[in-house]
Amino acid sequence: MNEKKKGARIPGGEPKVLSELVGYQEDSIVSRILLQDEAGTVTVFAFDEGQALSEHTVPFNAFIQVLDGMAEVIIGGKASNVKTGEIILMPGNVPHRVNAPQNFKMLLTMIKTPV
Numbered sequence: 001m002n003e004k005k006k007g008a009r010i011p012g013g014e015p016k017v018l019s020e021l022v023g024y025q026e027d028s029i030v031s032r033i034l035l036q037d038e039a040g041t042v043t044v045f046a047f048d049e050g051q052a053l054s055e056h057t058v059p060f061n062a063f064i065q066v067l068d069g070m071a072e073v074i075i076g077g078k079a080s081n082v083k084t085g086e087i088i089l090m091p092g093n094v095p096h097r098v099n100a101p102q103n104f105k106m107l108l109t110m111i112k113t114p115v
Helices: none
Strands: 029-037 040-047 052-056 061-075 078-083 087-090 096-099 104-111
Touching: 078 087
Parallel strands: none
Antiparallel strands: 029 040, 040 104, 052 096, 061 078, 061 087, 061 096, 061 104
16 A cells, blocks of 8 residues: 655646646546645645535645635535635534536645644
Protein backbone atom coordinates (compact mmCIF):
# COMPACT_ATOMS: atom_id res chain seq x y z
CA MET A 1 0.00 0.00 0.00
CA ASN A 2 1.40 3.39 -0.99
CA GLU A 3 1.81 6.07 1.65
CA LYS A 4 0.04 9.32 0.75
CA LYS A 5 2.40 11.94 -0.63
CA LYS A 6 2.68 15.03 1.53
CA GLY A 7 3.55 18.61 0.72
CA ALA A 8 2.94 20.71 -2.36
CA ARG A 9 1.85 18.88 -5.50
CA ILE A 10 2.41 21.82 -7.84
CA PRO A 11 5.63 23.78 -8.41
CA GLY A 12 6.16 26.73 -6.09
CA GLY A 13 6.60 30.24 -7.42
CA GLU A 14 4.65 29.60 -10.64
CA PRO A 15 1.21 31.21 -11.19
CA LYS A 16 -1.57 28.75 -12.03
CA VAL A 17 -5.18 29.21 -13.13
CA LEU A 18 -7.11 27.13 -10.59
CA SER A 19 -10.01 26.34 -12.89
CA GLU A 20 -7.59 24.91 -15.46
CA LEU A 21 -5.94 22.43 -13.06
CA VAL A 22 -8.79 19.92 -13.48
CA GLY A 23 -11.14 19.21 -16.35
CA TYR A 24 -14.70 17.98 -16.52
CA GLN A 25 -15.19 14.28 -17.20
CA GLU A 26 -18.55 12.76 -18.10
CA ASP A 27 -20.35 11.11 -15.16
CA SER A 28 -17.42 11.81 -12.84
CA ILE A 29 -15.90 13.92 -10.13
CA VAL A 30 -12.28 14.75 -10.90
CA SER A 31 -9.96 15.94 -8.13
CA ARG A 32 -6.37 17.07 -7.82
CA ILE A 33 -4.61 17.59 -4.51
CA LEU A 34 -2.54 20.78 -4.62
CA LEU A 35 -1.21 20.65 -1.06
CA GLN A 36 -1.40 18.07 1.69
CA ASP A 37 0.33 18.15 5.06
CA GLU A 38 -0.37 17.95 8.79
CA ALA A 39 -2.09 21.37 8.74
CA GLY A 40 -4.62 20.43 6.06
CA THR A 41 -5.30 19.95 2.38
CA VAL A 42 -6.04 22.11 -0.63
CA THR A 43 -7.81 20.24 -3.43
CA VAL A 44 -9.42 21.38 -6.68
CA PHE A 45 -12.46 19.47 -7.99
CA ALA A 46 -14.48 19.34 -11.21
CA PHE A 47 -18.01 17.88 -10.90
CA ASP A 48 -20.00 16.74 -13.90
CA GLU A 49 -23.69 17.66 -13.78
CA GLY A 50 -25.64 15.25 -11.58
CA GLN A 51 -22.66 14.10 -9.52
CA ALA A 52 -22.54 14.45 -5.72
CA LEU A 53 -20.50 13.85 -2.60
CA SER A 54 -22.74 11.98 -0.18
CA GLU A 55 -23.48 13.36 3.26
CA HIS A 56 -20.60 12.98 5.68
CA THR A 57 -19.04 14.64 8.71
CA VAL A 58 -15.41 15.50 9.40
CA PRO A 59 -13.91 16.98 12.58
CA PHE A 60 -12.35 19.90 10.68
CA ASN A 61 -13.52 23.20 9.21
CA ALA A 62 -13.42 23.39 5.42
CA PHE A 63 -14.04 26.14 2.88
CA ILE A 64 -15.50 25.63 -0.57
CA GLN A 65 -14.71 28.30 -3.15
CA VAL A 66 -16.63 27.86 -6.41
CA LEU A 67 -14.37 28.54 -9.39
CA ASP A 68 -16.84 27.84 -12.20
CA GLY A 69 -20.58 27.18 -12.30
CA MET A 70 -22.80 26.61 -9.27
CA ALA A 71 -22.89 24.02 -6.48
CA GLU A 72 -25.63 23.06 -4.09
CA VAL A 73 -24.04 22.68 -0.65
CA ILE A 74 -26.15 21.25 2.15
CA ILE A 75 -24.81 21.89 5.66
CA GLY A 76 -26.74 20.66 8.68
CA GLY A 77 -29.83 20.20 6.51
CA LYS A 78 -29.74 23.76 5.07
CA ALA A 79 -29.19 24.02 1.30
CA SER A 80 -27.26 26.90 -0.27
CA ASN A 81 -26.49 27.59 -3.91
CA VAL A 82 -22.87 28.71 -4.14
CA LYS A 83 -21.89 30.41 -7.41
CA THR A 84 -18.66 31.33 -9.17
CA GLY A 85 -16.59 33.59 -6.95
CA GLU A 86 -18.48 32.70 -3.76
CA ILE A 87 -17.27 30.73 -0.73
CA ILE A 88 -19.00 28.82 2.03
CA LEU A 89 -17.69 27.45 5.32
CA MET A 90 -18.53 23.86 6.20
CA PRO A 91 -18.04 23.77 9.99
CA GLY A 92 -16.38 20.72 11.50
CA ASN A 93 -18.63 18.05 13.03
CA VAL A 94 -21.66 19.21 11.01
CA PRO A 95 -23.05 16.82 8.36
CA HIS A 96 -22.69 18.18 4.82
CA ARG A 97 -23.01 17.11 1.20
CA VAL A 98 -22.25 18.67 -2.19
CA ASN A 99 -24.47 18.32 -5.27
CA ALA A 100 -23.81 19.35 -8.86
CA PRO A 101 -27.04 20.61 -10.45
CA GLN A 102 -24.74 21.71 -13.30
CA ASN A 103 -21.05 21.36 -14.08
CA PHE A 104 -18.96 23.19 -11.53
CA LYS A 105 -15.41 23.44 -10.21
CA MET A 106 -14.41 24.19 -6.65
CA LEU A 107 -11.39 24.64 -4.45
CA LEU A 108 -11.67 22.82 -1.12
CA THR A 109 -9.45 24.02 1.72
CA MET A 110 -9.54 21.79 4.79
CA ILE A 111 -7.91 23.05 7.97
CA LYS A 112 -6.94 20.08 10.17
CA THR A 113 -7.49 21.66 13.54
CA PRO A 114 -10.18 19.81 15.48
CA VAL A 115 -13.16 22.01 16.35
